[in-house]
Amino acid sequence: MNEQQPPGARYRLWPPHPRALAGLGATGLVLAGVAGAFAYTGGFLSPGKLTQSRFIDRFQALNGVHPGFRRNHAKGVCVTGSFASNGAGTRLSRAAVFAPGSVPVIGRFAVGIGKPFMPDNETEVRSLALSFRPAGGEEWRTGINDIPAFPVRTPEAFYELMGASAADPATGKPDPARMQAFLAAHPESAHALGLIRARPFSTGFANASYNSLDAFRFVNAGGISTPVRWTLAAVDPYVAQTPAPDAPRDPNYLFDALIARMQQAPLQYRLVVTIGRPGDPTNDATQPWPADRERVEVGTLTLDHVEAEGPGNCRDINYDPLVLPDGIAPSDDPLLSARSAAYSVSFTRRAGEEKTPSQVQVPETQTPSAQAPVTPSDTGKGS
Amino acid sequence: MTAQRFPAFSRLLHWLMAAMILAMLFIGIGMVASLADYHWLLSIHRPLGVAILVLVAVRLVNRQINPPPPLPADMPAHLRIAAHASHGLLYALMFAVPLVGWAMLSAARYPIVLYGAWQLPPILPQNDMFYAWLRSAHTVLALALFAVFLAHLAAALTHAFVFRDGVFQSMASVRRAKA
């Protein structure tokens, strides 16, 4: 700088110098640009965008807020046991759970609705969530339902479907016209709902089979990737629940039957992997794959202990379907990332809330005697 | 009169980390508002955040070995205090934000996957209330980091465009030092 200035004069902003004003203006523009880009990226400038928070807000609008409970599949019970792998999965996936041997499992049975105090007879979909914990710290979590297809293909359609099935404030009932409009706009959903209705639900949790519905990819030691879906197929024979039970019975009859069943002997499910062929849709959970696809039975799940939701057990696990070990990878199914995102918001909200005991309680006397109970602290690290 | 420059390795670390941190702030705020991009962004967010934690430790050690050049002698006291305080805050947040990220995933009992089968051990026992608390802290601290970064950027540009005192060049110039 050539101008002769007293020391420190260049830091004086008053009286304002035109060049200083221009510099401050440029600085302000850059700042506004960066801050604006940040706000845009965070969705703050697009109030209509479907984000995970808005998704969970809609669950809450539909079901009410039940502090401490999952925003969907809210009524459930914790189970533990183990998965005995027969080794047949290793040719498809290098994940440690498929090596021959046994790994501890922490699971949760639930009914697919966001109301934790709903009587069982008013619910339909039943679910099983599992966390496989092989040694070494990797984990495989999966949340699976006893329906043959998922009602929607995209998260946006799910959001719309929830809107269409919301009670009309005028009548207190869903408006059939809105559901008609939804189904007209989503023929794939109409088709999937048809498949779901075509097969009666089973009489209970124990004899239901649970499907991943979403497609995933198994990656083997050679790096070969195979599109797959999986099923936990009940060893107990399927018995159709016809006609659907009506109120009022034991409001927890499904769960109480499960607990009584587990008291007699451990529950078993065969883990069956279905292999997709080229051309089978991996991005559309409304479409089951053709029935003739190759199926590989990779092992047996045994559940031998049941306990009510409580601190540190299945209650505090987020069964995020994208908690996957090396060897299992997501497919291009758009539901997967959306589930992961939405479950995280549901989990974060409920984790910070005061807990109320679950409707489903396990009587002390009903602890299974057949085998030593496996508690989470026996089976895993740090739980 | 031009202030001296930061040593080359310090400048390298500064700009590398500036790019990484800015990317992390945008990835973080973007992934929690995107259903479609959540998963792949989060799978970058974890390893990149842990890399920042490692680099900030390297940077702090480097700062002891290669101290920064002095600020211009005629810089007023209040600006010096602001400069030192904001740099201290940036260092504190560069440690705190990724550490809280790691701790919150531990408390939630998530596997902390970096890549493939590579993962970090948990640094806290499972506890849902800790998780909820740390998850909010991660947001608050990350937003604080963004705010201090904006102030830092404003200061850097003001040094460059208004004060013209060589402080900007002390970090920004890539030319070899004049003899």
Ligand code: HEM
């Ligand atoms: C975009 C679509 C979906 C959304 C937004 C959604 C939403 C949710 C939410 C918010 C929860 C509670 C999570 C928690 O707090 O831990 C949940 C649980 C569950 N969802 Fe979904 N879901 C979706 C699709 C699916 C699909 C395709 C399946 C397929 C099988 C599924 C199966 C389950 C199961 C089994 C649970 C219970 C997990 C447990 O017991 O912890 N969901 N869902």
Ligand code: HEM
């Ligand atoms: C992209 C825009 C950025 C610009 C133009 C910029 C510019 C500068 C300048 C000119 C200095 C030197 C100040 C002095 O002489 O003491 C500096 C130092 C520093 N910057 Fe940045 N910076 C940027 C981004 C960042 C980011 C994102 C961070 C991290 C959060 C950061 C952290 C720091 C720290 C901690 C120092 C002090 C270094 C030390 O004394 O060890 N900067 N920056």
Ligand code: HEM
């Ligand atoms: C300098 C480093 C980091 C920065 C700047 C950063 C920034 C952010 C930001 C801005 C968010 C969004 C917060 C919100 O709006 O709620 C976020 C969320 C998150 N961050 Fe970080 N983060 C860093 C390091 C880490 C690390 C090291 C981890 C884990 C190892 C991590 C894990 C997460 C997770 C899991 C979420 C939230 C995902 C969800 O709630 O669904 N972060 N981060």
